[in-house]
Amino acid sequence: MPRLLVTGGAGFIGSNFVRYWLEQHAGDRLVVLDALTYAGNLASLEAVKERSEFRFVHGNVCDTPLVEGLLREEAIDTIVHFAAESHVDRSIHGPDAFIETNVFGTHSMLKAARKIWLEERALAQHRFHHVSTDEVYGSLGPADPPFHEQTPYAPNSPYSASKAASDHLVRAYHHTYGLKVTISNCSNNYGPFHFPEKLIPLTIVNILQGRPLPIYGDGRNVRDWLHVRDHCRGIDLILAKGRAGEMYNIGGGSECENLSLVQRLCVAADEAFRGDPSLAIRYPDCPAARGEPASASIKFVPDRPGHDRRYAIDCAKIAREIGYRAHVSLDAGLLDTFGWYTEHSQWWRGVMDGSYRRWIETHYRDESLLRTGDRARS
C-alpha cells in the first residue's frame, strides 16, 4: 500500500485531494505537511482529522531536515507536492514568497527525496508527483490551438515563472539523478474549500454579501475551468499509470470568458434565492434577497498587469495514455459550488477574517470594493 506525503494538504486542492484519497484508498497512510499560511486552514481537513491513517504536520517545505525526517520515520514512498503560493495577484504585489516556497521549497523537497529514497534506502518503487499549472505555457490568442505538453514554456507572471522554475528542477532531478517524477499541468480549478480570493469563490461570497463583483479589464479573458474532483482523479490516475519523467496536462474542457462565468454565477444565485426562501433570511444583503438581479453588482475594475488573455488545455496525452477525461460539466460544477458556499458560510467567513482582509485593504485602492457592514450571518 502506498504511503503518501501530501504537501499543501490544508489548501484548496490539497484538502480536496486528501478527502478524495482517503475515500478512494482507505487504509493508505497519508501525512500532510503544511505551513498553514493564510491559504491553509485546518478547518478544511475537519472531515478526516480523526482517521487513523491520517497525520497532520505543521511545517515548511523549505525545512529539508524536517522533510527528510518525515520520509524516514513514515516510510513514505509517494510525494504529492501541492504546497505553493498560488495567487497571481499576490505574486505581482510581492514575488519573494513565491520564489521562496515555489522554487526553493520544491528544491528542498527534491533534495530530501533524493537523499532518503535514492541514497539511504535505494527504494526502487517511489514517486515524486509535482502539481503545476497551465500558466507556465503563457497566453493564447483566440484562435490558437490549446496548450499541449510540447508547448514551449513562456511564463508571464512572477507566479507562473516560479512554477516554471520548479517544473524544470523536478525534470532535472529525473534526468540527472533518476528520481521517479511526474508533473501535471492543470487549468483553473474550482469547487468546495476554495479560498475566496480567486474568481469563482470571490464572486460567490461577494454575491451573498451584496458586495461589488470585480471584473478585471474587459472581462473577455478566457480560462478552462476544471472541477477540483476531476483534478484529484487525474492525479490519482497519473500516480497509478503515469510514466516516470513525463508531464501530463489536465483540463476541464470548459473554456469560458470571465464575464460570462460571473454572469452564470449571478443567474445561479437569482434562481437559488427564488427557489429557497431561507436564503434571503440567511443572506439579507444579497440583491437576490430583494428580488434584484445579482448581476447588477458587476463592476469593471482596472486590469491585472500582464494579464494572460486565454488558457486552454489539450488533454489528448492523458486521455490516450491513462484514460482520463473530465466528468463534471461547468454548469453542474458551478451550481454545486454555489450551493456548497451557501451551506458553508462558517468556513468561508472563518478563513476570510484576518490576514486576507488586511491584504485586500492594502492592495485594492478602490474603496467601493471594501464596503463593510454586511448584516448576513448564517
Ligand code: NAD
Ligand atoms: P492554495 O493557495 O489554496 O494552498 C496552498 C497550500 O500550501 C496552503 O495550505 C498553504 O498553507 C501551503 N503552503 C504554502 N507555502 C508553504 C510552505 N512553504 N510549506 C508548506 N506549506 C505551504 O493553493 P491551491 O489552489 O490548492 O494550489 C495547489 C497547487 O496547485 C499549487 O502548487 C498551485 O500552483 C497548483 N495549481 C493550482 C490551480 C488552481 O486553480 N488553484 C491551478 C493549477 C495549478
Ligand code: TDX
Ligand atoms: O476579482 C477578480 N476579477 C477578475 O476578473 C479576480 C480575482 C480574477 N479575475 C480574473 C483574472 C483571471 O483572468 O479572473 C480570471 C481568474 O483569476 P484567478 O481566479 O485569480 O485565477 P488565475 O489568475 O487564472 O490563476 C489560477 O489558475 C491557475 C490559479 O490562481 C493559479 O494558482 C493556477 O495556477
